[in-house]
Amino acid sequence: MPNFEHPEYPEATLLHLESVVPCRESQVSQLLSIFGELPHVFVNCAECFTSRLLLEEILTQLRSLSSEDKPGFHVSCDTFNDFIRLFKQEINAQGLQNQTVYIVLDKAEQLRDMEANVLPGFLKLQEMTDRNVTVVFLSEIVWELFRPNTGCLEPLTLYFPDYSIGNLQKILSHYHPPEYSADFYAAYINILLGVFYTVCRDLKELRHLAALNFAKYCEPVVRGEASERDTRRLWKNIESHLKKAMQTVYLREISSSQWARIQQDDGEPGHLKGLSAHAHVELPYYSKFLLIAAYLASYNPARTDKRFFLKHHGKIKKTNFLKKHEKTSNHLLGPKPFPLDRLLAILYSIVDNKVAPTANIFSQITSLVTLQLLTLVGHDDQLDGPKYKCTVSLDFIRAIARTVNFDIIKYLYDFL
The missing domain is CATH 3.40.50.300 (P-loop containing nucleotide triphosphate hydrolases)
Known part of the structure; x- marks a missing residue:
């Protein structure tokens, strides 16, 4: 354990840390007293x-x-x-x-x-x-x-309580755009929290939602139809917009421009699900490779992975692979489930050095499942890990692959 005795830190240091981590003054002070710099x-x-x-x-x-x-x-x-x-x-x-x-x-x-x-x-x-x-x-x-079953040393625990709605109001209001007054943006945050606080308490997601929907809130002001103090008219303009956004709280994979186009659709919010949403979704660069790897894992026999994805594997001859049950195209039989470790092995083979290795892989897999581009078909227990299937069509994955200059047909067993 560290030495708890420390010199007194100047007030400027405490104020700086509290500005970096607002509404955590008690925890910051306690951690600084324990650890120091x-x-x-x-x-x-x-x-x-x-x-x-x-x-x-x-x-x-x-x-x-x-x-x-x-x-x-x-x-x-x-x-x-x-x-x-x-x-x-x-x-x-x-x-x-x-x-x-x-x-x-x-x-x-x-x-x-x-x-x-x-x-x-x-x-x-x-x-x-x-x-x-x-x-x-x-x-x-x-x-x-996640305490180990075997004997272990117990850590000193420090709990960070959930942010209250007042904390969230203070933190989110801090990020107001410079072209608008702090009071105007604070009123917007009040409206946003009034809609989303009951279903979402995550600061990162709320900050994302605030940035994503602010332009819609400002429309009457930009058009000269309302002033910054006309809260009633501003609320009326954004009310239906926020209710539709409630259907897709976690919009991490959708850009602001595409969310704006979604809002212009005449369809019901409930129709924005599954494969019908594919045309609206813009995936981050790394998620595209994850989806490509998932498609390859779903439609290629597992025993062909070494020939497809190991370097210096030599030329693939389909006649050497073919088995009786594989006379029918895998694309006609539909996607097959695959384990997580196979997905990651294919991913690292096709990515090479095209993307940064520090991308958060597991959160992006979760996002693909949320968007229903992948389906979780297994369950994580002591005997078997999670398994997935890729639910997108060949045309869709080819379109995704083209955006990252990846020739997916060369890696599909059915097209040898």
């Missing part, structure tokens, strides 16, 4: 979703704390035992033996899905390394839901 590494466990990626990222960031090492230096690490040895070496090399080093693990619940020794290992890291190190777990779930 010391060397740290910060890793998102959802992005580094295997133990090897996680351990290597920690070591790489630790080495980059020294200005002598060039950015981009990579440290290889295969096992947790290797991590202990390399971690001690890095601490000594960086001259940090007399300082507390902090390892901050965001989305820490992901550690449950890694090897059984990873989570207990981080809980006992100070003891195992004999170095002054503190591991901080960040999670949106309670500790009891």
